[in-house]
Each structure stands twice: as structure tokens, then as C-alpha cells.
Amino acid sequence: MKKDNRPVIYWLLSGCILVFIMVVVGGITRLTGSGLSMTDWHLVTDTFPPMNETAWQHAFEEYKKFPEYQKINSHFTIDDYKFIYFWEWFHRFIARILGFVFIIPFVYFLIKKKLDYQTLKKCFILLGMGALQGFFGWFMVKSGLVDNPDVSHFRLSLHLTFAFLTFAYTLWVALDLIYPEKNQIIFPLRKLARITIIVLLLQIIYGGFVAGLDAGFIHNHWPLMSDGQFMHESVVLEKDTWLLRLTEGKSGVQFVHRNLAYLVVAFIVFLYFKSKKYTLSSSQKNGLNYLLLFVFVQFLLGVFTLLYQVPLWLGVTHQAVAFLLLAAMTYTLHRFSK
Numbered sequence: 001m002k003k004d005n006r007p008v009i010y011w012l013l014s015g016c017i018l019v020f021i022m023v024v025v026g027g028i029t030r031l032t033g034s035g036l037s038m039t040d041w042h043l044v045t046d047t048f049p050p051m052n053e054t055a056w057q058h059a060f061e062e063y064k065k066f067p068e069y070q071k072i073n074s075h076f077t078i079d080d081y082k083f084i085y086f087w088e089w090f091h092r093f094i095a096r097i098l099g100f101v102f103i104i105p106f107v108y109f110l111i112k113k114k115l116d117y118q119t120l121k122k123c124f125i126l127l128g129m130g131a132l133q134g135f136f137g138w139f140m141v142k143s144g145l146v147d148n149p150d151v152s153h154f155r156l157s158l159h160l161t162f163a164f165l166t167f168a169y170t171l172w173v174a175l176d177l178i179y180p181e182k183n184q185i186i187f188p189l190r191k192l193a194r195i196t197i198i199v200l201l202l203q204i205i206y207g208g209f210v211a212g213l214d215a216g217f218i219h220n221h222w223p224l225m226s227d228g229q230f231m232h233e234s235v236v237l238e239k240d241t242w243l244l245r246l247t248e249g250k251s252g253v254q255f256v257h258r259n260l261a262y263l264v265v266a267f268i269v270f271l272y273f274k275s276k277k278y279t280l281s282s283s284q285k286n287g288l289n290y291l292l293l294f295v296f297v298q299f300l301l302g303v304f305t306l307l308y309q310v311p312l313w314l315g316v317t318h319q320a321v322a323f324l325l326l327a328a329m330t331y332t333l334h335r336f337s338k
Contacts, residue, residue, distance in 0.1 A: 153212025287332035
């Protein structure tokens with residue numbers, strides 16, 4: 001690591017931490033049913049929550065105009081509303097903080113010429129990804145404000161997965177600066193690591209589908225779905241085609257998510273043991289060790305989250321460890337690629 005790059009590295013890693021926090025809070029927002037509590041988006045005026053009872057009453061009256069209140073939460077008092085409002089506001093507040101944490105130091109580093117050409121290009125990509133993520137967030141919320149008082153699981157997964165991708169790319173840019181030297185590439189391990197991260201990202205996409213469809217609240221058995229069935233009959237009965245069954249049916253989506261978990265574990269274990277044939281650097285060994293640790297922790301968390309029907313703390317922990325697993329996967333791929 002070059003000494004001149006340390007402030008830039010710390011800046012990028014602080015962005016990773018904030019994305020991590022934002023996604024964890026986003027998980028709490030989803031699991032507490034808070035995501036549709038703020039029915040509009042204002043860049044400045046929503047920075048802080050309502051500051052007096054009149055403002056709270058106005059926000060509550062606006063909420064009453066939308067399907068979630070009318071079809072699900074018509075029993076809500078203003079205190080109930082304040083609770084769900086807090087989590088959605090806090091999620092958006094962290095997004096604003098993240099924007100400031102990225103843009104202000106970026107302008108400073110730009111003026112001070114602390115960014116080389118390659119890093120500058122990557123930072124512009126990150127800037128675009130941040131803006132796009134904000135759009136995806138509103139695009140998701142908007143889908144739950146029309147007729148159906150629930151967001152589209154496709155849009156929720158898009159928003160969630162893109163946050164994971166933004167985190168991974170930010171970490172990758174930081175790793176390029178932490179490890180400026182070039183190692184000899186082990187091509188078979190790099191190829192296998194690339195396939196593994198694609199399978200992991202597919203699992204993250206399906207994790208978003210499960211969350212969006214509340215598919216974790218059914219078939220709460222393991223290792224079989226229920227009634228001694230590997231594939232529950234409802235997978236076939238829910239939808240007319242296999243495409244719809246495996247992308248829109250609750251049972252089908254859970255079935256895919258369950259079995260992709262085995263595939264992720266298998267690929268990571270295979271990568272770990274295949275690497276034993278090669279002479280590895282300490283950073284490569286560390287990446288593989290953390291990867292193996294996090295994949296088994298994540299697998300166990302997934303099982304218990306399912307068996308206990310998604311309690312808040314387990315659901316959030318499962319999502320948080322998914323971030324750590326992706327971080328380990330990104331680090332390992334970087335170490336085998338550079």
C-alpha cells in the first residue's frame with residue numbers, strides 16, 4: 001500500500017461500511033413493514049422527520065391515502081405510524097450521509113490530484129452506481145403505492161442486489177490501491193472463483209425474491225420443504241409455467257433459494273480444496289479461509305431463519321453475513337486476479 005493512497009483507501013472502505021449499514025437497516029425496514037411509510041421523496045425537506053405534532057399528523061394523513069393503510073394498517077394509531085416511519089426515514093437518511101461521504105472527499109481528492117487516472121475512472125463509475133441505486137430505491141417504493149400494498153419483489157431484488165454490487169465494486173477499487181503490486185495469476189482458480197461469485201450473486205438475487213414475496217414464512221422445515229417432499233407440490237400448483245413458478249411463486253422461489261445455497265457451499269468448498277494444489281500467498285490463503293468460514297455460518301443462519309420463521313434478528317443477521325460472504329468472495333477473487 002502506498003502511503004499517499006491511504007486517505008483514498010480509508011474513504012472507499014468507509015463507503016463500504018456505510019453501504020453495509022444501509023442494507024442492514026433496509027432489512028429491518030422490510031421486516032418491520034416500514035418501507036411504504038414515506039409516500040413521497042424530497043431531497044431536502046425529508047432530511048429530518050416531522051418536528052412537531054402538526055407535521056406528524058400531516059404525514060399520517062398522507063399515508064392514509066395509500067393502499068397499505070387502507071388494506072392492511074387501517075387500525076394504526078399515529079404512534080404505530082411513527083415507528084414504521086422511523087425505519088424508512090433512517091434508511092433514507094443513511095443514503096444521504098453516504099452521498100455526502102462519497103461526494104465531498106471525492107471533490108477534495110480531485111482538487112488535490114490524489115486520484116490517478118484509473119482510480120478516477122472507477123470513482124466516476126461508483127458515482128453513477130450511487131445515483132442509480134437511489135433511483136432503484138424510489139422505483140421499488142413506487143410499485144407499492146398504486147394498488148397492491150407491497151413492493152414488487154423484482155424491484156426489491158434489483159435494489160438489494162445493486163447495493164451488494166456497489167459494495168463489491170467499491171471494495172474492489174480499494175483493494176486495487178491496497179495491493180498495487182501484480183501477482184502471478186493462477187488461471188484455474190481465477191476461473192473457478194469467477195463462476196462462484198456469479199452463483200453467489202444469483203443466490204443474492206433469489207434472496208431478494210424471497211424477501212419480496214415473504215417466501216420465508218412458508219415451508220418452515222429442513223432439509224425437506226415439508227411433508228417429506230424435496231419439492232413441495234405447491235411449487236407446481238402456484239403458477240402455470242416453470243418460468244413463473246421459479247420467479248413469481250412463493251414456493252418456487254423458496255425452492256430455488258434453498259438449493260442454490262447447497263450449490264454456493266459446494267463451489268466454495270471445491271475452490272478451497274482445489275487451491276491446495278497450488279502455492280498460495282498469505283492473502284490468498286486468508287481469503288479462502290474467511291470464505292469457507294462465512295459460507296458455513298451463512299448456511300446455518302439460513303436454515304435457522306427458515307426453521308424459526310424469520311424472526312427480525314435472524315433475518316437481519318442472515319442478510320448482514322451475506323455481505324461478509326460477498327466481501328470474502330470479492331477479496332478472494334481479487335487476490336487470484338491481480
